Amino acid sequence: MDVVLGVSNRHVHLCERDLKILFGENYELEIVKNLVQPGEFASNCFVTIKTEKSEIERVRVLGPVRSYTQVEISLTDAFKLGIKPPVRDSGDLAGSSAVTLIGPNGSIDLKEGCIIATRHIHITPDQMLEFGFDGMKSVNVELPGEKGGILYNVQLKVSPNYAFEMHIDTDDANAHMVKTGDIARIIK
């Protein structure tokens, strides 16, 4: 079973309240580019992620606004920032890392919210049945190329609204020298 790869660079999701603090009271995220997942988009907004040790500038905000603020970085980013975020699914933020977000209008000290996202595949319930994945929580996925290999623990994220696509972070992508649009092979 082949799946198209999408490589996620470090990015931020914001709740309505935090968007207003960082960008101003009546600010709305503008769509710069629609992502593969329906309704999701890259916005024209950037923030700085700051910690005691260091900072990373120009981290893109993805839209639309969510019910929670979440910062997704790679382990390489985490070393630079001097923090140890857990590997987590989106929205599973209890006890995750603290960072400060800085926007043009203000800043927010997040007590938690910074994670390394799990490798995952967006898939519909129909596709789960069609592909014989029913009841499975994760799969292994083979990546092609001269630095190819197999990624374990790729979570299956199921929703009727999803487009079939696999998301990995820049560390996984750079280690295996793959990029957005490349084809990977799911191993049951």
Next chain:
Amino acid sequence: MDVVLGVSNRHVHLCERDLKILFGENYELEIVKNLVQPGEFASNCFVTIKTEKSEIERVRVLGPVRSYTQVEISLTDAFKLGIKPPVRDSGDLAGSSAVTLIGPNGSIDLKEGCIIATRHIHITPDQMLEFGFDGMKSVNVELPGEKGGILYNVQLKVSPNYAFEMHIDTDDANAHMVKTGDIARIIK
């Protein structure tokens, strides 16, 4: 078959001539820390890798001096520098990437010499026989942990002077969240 991992951060090997240009006529590399491979050491010297796009400061020089100058970086570093180095074994530098090295005493424009090192295992001829690897050029290696997986195309580098050890770059290490001293498992 288990093997101990050594994670190679970006580093530089210098020939005698280039050491003198970068650090001065009578300069000799001092041993800060011996590496696992016999005779190899981390020195107290750092250089800057510079390209048209960007630069990376404080890149450590490893000793002893070699017959060739070689710059080993990760793909993440390569993106920052705006270059596309090939994946190569040590010493196989024909047509590899151009970079400038800057030291306290001078600089060198390398027309080639910058590579992404192949994943590899240092092993002795006796161990090749003992482990049943005779005639093999490469193996696959399983990495442990919650971002574990399998690395393909891990080259077997054979010499009676080697210590049994696997070297990966920081992209491979960070993608799989492993570090120097962790144990990996060779899959024939």
